Amino acid sequence: MRLLILGTGWMAQEHARQFGKIKGVEIVAAVDVDAARVGEFADSFGIPNRFTTLEEALKWGGFDAVANVTPDRIHHPTTMALIAAGKPVLCEKPLAENFGKANEMADAAKAAGIVNMVNLTYRNVAALQKARAMVLAGEIGTVRHVEASYLQSWLVSKFWGDWRTDPKWLWRLSRDHGSNGVLGDVGIHILDFASYGAALDIDHVFCRLRAFDKAPGNRIGEYGLDANDSFAMTLDFANGAFGVVHASRWATGHFNELRLRIYGDRGGLEVVHNLEGSELKACMGANIETAKWQVLDAGTVPTNYQRFVDAVLSGVQPEPSFHHAAELQKVLDLAVVSDEKRAELRAHADTQ
Incomplete structure (x- = not known):
């Protein structure tokens, strides 16, 4: 499974470490609006591709699933774009800033039939x-x-x-x-x-x-x-x-x-x-x-990281x-x- 990590702050490092331990998972790209930060992150974990916008990464498209580790208020717009692109998402908590946005994300993921999971660690x-x-x-x-x-x-x-x-x-x-x-x-x-x-x-x-x-x-x-x-x-x-x-x-x-x-x-x-x-x-x-x-x-x-990978590979929705x-x-x-x-x-x- 080819994984993209969206957001390269503190918690993203834990995602990179945990996914890096799972057999068959390759972290192929990282995205962050800060070019220096995404470059340092990608270099630290040997990630070959790095982008400063999600749009660029989606246009490239060489990934199967996404770990969304952006700040809380960014979860909604980025996840909605990923759902529209048909990409399974493991999103950090909280899912969104409020119930309205979180419910919209849940409904969209269900309608699209994509694997979705929240990292309640x-x-x-x-x-x-x-x-x-x-x-x-x-x-x-x-x-x-x-x-x-x-x-x-x-x-x-x-x-x-x-x-x-x-x-x-x-x-x-x-x-x-x-x-x-x-x-x-x-x-x-x-x-x-x-x-x-x-x-x-x-x-x-x-x-x-x-x-x-x-x-x-x-x-x-x-x-x-x-x-x-x-x-x-x-x-x-x-x-x-x-x-x-x-x-x-x-x-x-x-x-x-x-x-x-x-x-x-x-x-x-x-x-x-x-x-x-x-x-x-x-x-x-x-x-x-x-x-x-x-x-x-x-x-x-x-x-959760292993269960997300298993869900993406099997197509069975996890909790x-x-x-x-x-x-x-x-x-x-x-x-x-x-x-x-x-x-x-x-x-x-x-x-x-």
């Missing part, structure tokens, strides 16, 4: 996949309560670099630069982590967003620091279960950690994933009476699809409105 976590399988098998009974958190500390730690001086981080704090804060950046990940792991559809959402003071006048150079830093939401799931989901960039001691707890009427599960790896624990059977948690072997699962990502985007959009109105809103989301 935590689907690669074997512990999450095992937890979902156990829920679906009824091993913890009926799910009653779900807790999920996504914790980062880059606003208090320089582990990832200094956000005060690095545009890579500053833009994520500025609504004028296209950021919807931590909700837009990792909200889709933790909502997917929670609803997919618990195998439940989201029915209602109530959300609070908060941006904290970070600099004099909340501005550094051209960047107004007004995007939300933390969010907390409550969810009603379709089966009547209750959920609590929160995320923050102020979580000292957590470089990048996702945690999910699923409590059923016959047992509980906990998934933790961070830079050190992932772990699945269960409290079931006789252990319920002593509150003993047992670590389970979750095995291994193929990556998570554009449609799935659009439904999650609907919940995120409603979360913003919920914060503004201080009201609970119905999602009608099919989040599986």
